Amino acid sequence: MLDYDAEAQDYDASRGGEPRARAAAAAVERLLPADPRTVLDLACGTGIVTARLVRPGRTVLGADRSPGMLRLAARRLPGALLCADAAQLPLRSGTVDAVLMVWLLHLLPDAGPVLAEARRLLRPGGVMVTTVDKNDAYFTEPSDLAEATADLRRRHAPQVTDDAGRLTARAAALGLTPAGEAGFPGLGQGRTPRQWRAAAERGRLPWCRDPAERAAAVRVLAALPDQDAPRPAPRYRLLAFRV
Numbered sequence: 001m002l003d004y005d006a007e008a009q010d011y012d013a014s015r016g017g018e019p020r021a022r023a024a025a026a027a028v029e030r031l032l033p034a035d036p037r038t039v040l041d042l043a044c045g046t047g048i049v050t051a052r053l054v055r056p057g058r059t060v061l062g063a064d065r066s067p068g069m070l071r072l073a074a075r076r077l078p079g080a081l082l083c084a085d086a087a088q089l090p091l092r093s094g095t096v097d098a099v100l101m102v103w104l105l106h107l108l109p110d111a112g113p114v115l116a117e118a119r120r121l122l123r124p125g126g127v128m129v130t131t132v133d134k135n136d137a138y139f140t141e142p143s144d145l146a147e148a149t150a151d152l153r154r155r156h157a158p159q160v161t162d163d164a165g166r167l168t169a170r171a172a173a174l175g176l177t178p179a180g181e182a183g184f185p186g187l188g189q190g191r192t193p194r195q196w197r198a199a200a201e202r203g204r205l206p207w208c209r210d211p212a213e214r215a216a217a218v219r220v221l222a223a224l225p226d227q228d229a230p231r232p233a234p235r236y237r238l239l240a241f242r243v
Helices: 004-014 017-031 067-076 112-121 134-139 144-159 164-173 193-201 211-222
Strands: 038-042 059-064 081-083 096-101 122-132 177-185 235-242
Touching: 017 122, 017 177, 017 235, 038 112, 059 067, 067 081, 096 112, 112 122, 112 164, 122 164, 134 144, 134 235, 144 211, 164 177, 164 235, 193 211
Parallel strands: 038 059, 038 096, 059 081, 096 122
Antiparallel strands: 122 235, 177 235
């Protein structure tokens, strides 16, 4: 996993900045329950999306385990942040109307504890909103990049912790039922084969962290034409589940 304290200062600029944050917040807003009083954003990072959800009469809280991220988030959400693990939060059960998890579950070895904690916090009628299938976001449109990496990504698929189908089943086991879906574009985030190759070499691609897989990924990415031409931008997917 990345060192998010070290990444904090450049995180927003390297992840689509304000345009992506606007798109993400708008998609989340479409899935929130009517007039939520309390919204909790788990793994809020720098608060760039979280702050866009603030409305009159609505309490918006952010939680993250990275002090470096929270120092930046404090500029956007003063007095509304918790430094805490998403699987163990210092909040009373049944006190939150919406729990958000944007780009969190794909980072975890097991999503179960965080899903259970979100369920614990939700009031009756409350909604959990989460991104799913993060590692496929760049490959929803046909491209030579998608084709070249398909086998590596297929082999990694059983390990994906934000797989939509498995998450829906786990949510059902917790008493959470599907309540909607939304999507949004990763504006300006289309990567070139050269950028993908550099990420593979640094071990930053989840589907090629094994040395042999990493070497294979570097080979197929280096063989693509137009090494500095961006491929399609990602398309992120959000699912909502209701208590």
